[in-house]
Amino acid sequence: MSTISIRAAVYLRVSLDRNMDGLAIDRQRDDCLKIARDRGWQVIEEYVDQSKSATDKTKKRPAYDRMVADYEAGNFEAIICWDLDRLTRQPRQLEDWIDAAKDRGLKLVTANGEADLTTDGGRMYARVKAAVAVGEVERKAVRQSRAQLQRAQQGRAPKGTRPLGYATSGEVIAHEAQVVAEMFRLFAISNGTPIAAIASALSGKAGAEAPRSIPHLPKFSRTLMIERNERRMAEGLDPKPVPPDGPWTSSTVLGILRNPRYAGYSVYTNRSDRSDKNKRRNWYAQIIRDEDGQPIRGQWDPLVDELTWLTVQERLNDQTRITNRTGSTARKHLGSSLYLCGICDRPITAHSRGYRCSEGGHVTRSRPHIDEFVLQLIRERLARPDLQDVLPVRDEPRLLAIQAEIRERQGRIKRAQHDYDEEITEAHDFRRIRDRQNAAIADLEAERLRLSVGNDLGGVLGASEPVKAFDDADLAVKRRVIDFFCTVRLLPAPRGRKGFDPSTVAVAPK
Template sequence: MNMSSTTPRKAAIYLRISLDREMDGLAIERQREQCETLAAYRQWEVVETYVDQSKSATDRTKVRPAYDQMVADYKAGAFDAIICYDLDRLTRQPRQLEDWIDASVFRGLALVTANGDADLSTDGGRVYARIKAAIARGEMERKGARQSAAQLQRAKQGRAPKGMRPFGYTVNGDVIPDEAEAVRAIYRLFTGTDRRESLRSLARGLSGTELIDGLKPRPKHSYVVSVERANRRLAEGKDPRPTKPNGEWSPSTVLGILRNPRYAQMSTYTPKKAQPDGGRRRTWRAQILRDDAGEPIRGQWDAIVDDETWWRAQSILDDTERITNTSGSTKRKHLGSGLYRCGICGAKVTGAPRGYRCAQHVERDDDGTVVVPSLMRSGAQIDSFVIGLIAERLRRPDALRKESLTDQNTATSGVAAAISEQRARILRAQHDYDEEIIEGRDLKRIRDAAEDRIAQLEAERRLSGQAAELAPVLGADDPSEAFLNASLAVQRRVIDALVTVKLLPQPRGKKGFNPDSVVIEWR
């Protein structure tokens, strides 16, 4: 820094506070006053002041708009000096600090702090800045570890996590009746057996822009929470903060409700290290906290939906073939799209304008040019053939009836206990192996047998979960007639529950439908 230059430096002032609870700006103003005093002492011209209020510099994934603008303006040559109250106001990231040090060393940037602790124009100042940044980083990591341990402890105890309350619950986990009813309606309409509402249509129903039976319009949840906070501040004699604007519900908010295991009374916890780059959340399912036997830890709050409803919603959301379009309809146009399988490679076929095709492989000529897809079948005759077989099967005395559905529902609770027993068996065998009571081959034998049994039990649980969906057909007095008159969605579920349909290529040179080209594997 050349203090003898007759041309004063052009300086930028950067002000930041991590959390301004009162939002009165007083903390920022105190920083501003001292930074401007230092600029006047150094006879620098302040060309811009950048302010990030209630913005953290600890988390590198957090966006600091004013900071990002300051970086861009510096690169554009808008100023050649930066003043901040303290170095940790500018950054808590050692990588960012090194960028500013490089700018100081190689481009002549002057960076000073109002508290006099840092001056990057000197080698001593740079050493001090690096040490301070490393210490601040260490303190942040220790604080994060303490907070994570406390959050994990709360989750293991089944206590409600801190933070913004979810729709349907208070902060301490008490159920809010009217909101809970809306949550149940969302799950019921999304997992319906006859007609399913999409995320977009549910959002429109909550917003009141579309009328949906059983779902009442409501104010946006973020707006309700901000009003509650403002009212609490008023009750405490404080000035209320600005409330967030009310508006239309978004499909992503509805998705968050459907994905949240807390509605099924499951405790959740996600370590920060488990989050991928960008801070995006993992799936809600991965956040379920489990005990030593692998079972979900139950929260100290009442469930709004039962386990089967929640898992059924996850199954629908996980379906990669699920249609999500702007019309709000999730109904398919083809009976076997995403359901039938290619008889060559086993992949699920997709709907084509006139039938079905497998996009996993194609036939090519000698030079590699695509000639024709290996599987391209017309759909009408195949669908009629499959529907006829299913209807005929449902006319038989041994077809699934009401009694079997009742038995499945009765056995559901026993399946979960049996799965827990098998997982406990694996843990006991692992313990015996660690204590050198059994050999490694014994551990493998016990574990393989238990895992096979768990797989069988999980299949039974899935089938019992399908019972409610299949009840309109399989529980009818005449299942065959009910199947023939059912909607496309219900017919698909019945087919999926009873058979695997594989399509083989149509034999070349033969016209007309060949039943042998459709392989039916009964479950």
């Protein structure tokens, strides 16, 4: 085969093009095309991966993958790249190209000179260069990780993309911080606002489940890009395209609720732990601790208190929520799982336009009249002059003590489970410990609910016009107010009698 007939591919790559202006790629292209002209080779196609790492084997390089497929199809016989590490930093990938050179005569040329993979000397050179490149990357990663760990141990804000509510320096961004605090408050309270409803409110979507206390915010990726463009223009650079506004996702809200930084904890993510599938454990593992095992506090103002953050984590970890197939904990109807069956005392569920007993089908009732009847009773209770007498008082020290005791008793259950798994204790001993601790935890949870319920009611009880505040509240708040004042039981409707009979709705004050 004559030299002039050789078909060549040009591969161009830069790991990180911060300015995304393509100048680095252009410099590589000029050098590679000069090589093709000097050798008289025909460049059949250019393959460009811009801001694509060749070090991380989990990262996709679309142009590289397409080039591999085209070579396998016989589209070219030579590859020109600026340097060998532009082509690959993975020894395994390099071995594939060495096999191609040995078996099919692939020619590989770099701007630093020809890497002849058909000779033992050329292959040794390529392997050594690839190994050196990997070593340099690993040493750099160690230095960076050590610096990040040191920052975290000093309680300094991590570098990188800022979280909602904080500037990169760790300073609080007031209007965002208020939204974050409200997200935690709404999710922490008993029967709290679902993640999907919070995402809907942030997206500006109206609905019964969307809390009115959370304002619409532009999608965070859009806000970050606008801020980056402001910095670029201040440096005399052209702005990059700004993504359009769009809906917030539940996964974004979940990431905010999981983040320990909002409780003032200093955090560090060890890259070696990222393979751990237990994401719930990873969030706790991010918290940096001192030699005594105590969490290190960050040099920034927390947006939520420790108790609220821990309460949110417990609710997120709840197995009944985690195993929900739809991922939604939203209640669409006022009485769903709030009203009880008047026969078996089990929760009532909603279906179509009615309610029915979730167990034995003892009760099936039409929904609208029942809901309006219950709402009117609550309005009458809220209008009474003695409303202030029922306002609960929050005891913060006791709440913290309850939280600590719950964690301690949960730890006892885990230790008992471990001893049973290791065959140190018998099954009956494990059950005895578990049942006793669970009973104590249930009592503590009930006490915590009584102490924190004032925050559950969306400010309705303390409002200047409680009835109006109740009517203006979202569905989740209305349900909590009802649950605070009374227990509602539905009885079967009398046969043959038309219309709504209030006597079939038993409302017992709490």
